[in-house]
Amino acid sequence: MADESSAQAFLPPRWLLTDLHDRLLDAYGPQRWWPADTRLEIIVGAVLTQNTAWGNVERALNNIRREKALSLSRLLQLPHEALAGLLRPAGYFNVKARRLINLLTAVRRCGGLRAMDAMETVELRARLLAVNGVGPETADDILLYAFERPVFVIDAYTRRLFARLGLASGDEAYDELRIGVETALPGEVGWYQEFHALVVAHGKQRCRPKPACPGCPILAACGFQGAVSG
DNA sequence: ACCCAGGGTCATA
DNA sequence: TATGACCATGGG
Numbered sequence: 001m002a003d004e005s006s007a008q009a010f011l012p013p014r015w016l017l018t019d020l021h022d023r024l025l026d027a028y029g030p031q032r033w034w035p036a037d038t039r040l041e042i043i044v045g046a047v048l049t050q051n052t053a054w055g056n057v058e059r060a061l062n063n064i065r066r067e068k069a070l071s072l073s074r075l076l077q078l079p080h081e082a083l084a085g086l087l088r089p090a091g092y093f094n095v096k097a098r099r100l101i102n103l104l105t106a107v108r109r110c111g112g113l114r115a116m117d118a119m120e121t122v123e124l125r126a127r128l129l130a131v132n133g134v135g136p137e138t139a140d141d142i143l144l145y146a147f148e149r150p151v152f153v154i155d156a157y158t159r160r161l162f163a164r165l166g167l168a169s170g171d172e173a174y175d176e177l178r179i180g181v182e183t184a185l186p187g188e189v190g191w192y193q194e195f196h197a198l199v200v201a202h203g204k205q206r207c208r209p210k211p212a213c214p215g216c217p218i219l220a221a222c223g224f225q226g227a228v229s230g
Numbered sequence: 231a232c233c234c235a236g237g238g239t240c241a242t243a
Numbered sequence: 244t245a246t247g248a249c250c251a252t253g254g255g
Contacts, residue, residue: 050237056253057236091235091252099238135238155236200236208234 010180012167017184020165021191023221024198028205031197034145039113040072046141047100047133048090059089072112076104099133106131113146121149136174144196150189152181153196157203164213165222 035054036042041061048057063086064070069078078086084097106127110116116124124147128139136154143151154177163170168177185191207213 046236049235051235052237052251053235053253055235056251059253089252092237092250093252095238095250133238137237141236153236157236196236203236210233 008176008179008183010168010172010176012162012180012184014184016167017181017195020218020222021195021198023218024202025194027217028198028201031194031201033193033197033200034141036145038070039146041070042146043103043107043142044070044075044100046138046146047096047103048087050092050096050138052091056090060087060093063087063089072104072108076101076108095133099131102131102133103128117147121147121151124149125151136178140178144189144192148189150182150187150192152178152192154178155196155200155203157207158196158199160209161199161202161207161218164207164216164219 034042034045036045044064045057045061048060061070064075067074067086069075069086075083080094080097080101083100084093087093087096087100090096107113107116110119110127116127119127121143125139125143128134128142129136134142140151140153143149144153154174159168159170159172159177162168162177181192202218206216207218213219
């Protein structure tokens with residue numbers, strides 16, 4: 001391989017991932033993500049949940065609904081101060097107001113959600129990533145759940161779980177982890193959706209940074225006893 | 231009084 | 244390329 005930086009070292013075996021998925025499903029039950037009624041709500045929620053507990057995101061979403069502002073045109077009409085005020089409980093409200101307007105402006109420039117449906121996944125991903133305030137996880141949440149594209153989402157919980165299972169070191173580049181899973185199970189949109197949701201359910205409940213998951217049933221079921229640090 | 235949350239950008243070396 | 248600072252509310 002001529003280019004060292006493009007090496008794809010992370011390639012987990014398919015059976016290991018499906019087994020992990022099934023154990024999580026047994027432990028937490030079906031999640032049926034994304035928890036939203038409309039695609040726009042998914043897009044808004046994806047920005048608001050950046051480094052933020054979901055409960056706080058729901059408060060902000062409720063504020064928007066109360067103002068009947070949960071539409072592309074209404075959100076884009078709001079002055080910064082007004083929007084930031086509605087986003088307040090989600091934290092980082094000034095930053096998120098700006099990022100949300102950036103993203104929704106890009107959606108409008110694309111011709112709306114219907115027009116974006118017709119775009120190739122690679123192109124759509126590039127358009128999302130080009131928005132200031134939309135990083136890989138936010139883009140992939142939107143791609144997987146709003147546009148139902150076969151893109152696997154990597155978040156802090158996924159990274160942590162993979163590391164504790166010994167599948168990864170934890171410091172891999174985002175795309176290395178994403179592509180590794182996508183290569184092991186190509187095109188499994190529904191499976192990606194459920195697996196990511198299950199990983200988050202597990203993470204919220206017990207896959208915290210400290211302590212390193214002592215007695216975790218998922219780790220134990222996979223042959224680990226919680227002795228893995230990280 | 232801590233630590234943490236379904237990240238991302240920017241300045242600096 | 245790789246750190247560190249910054250953004251901010253709310254729950255455990």
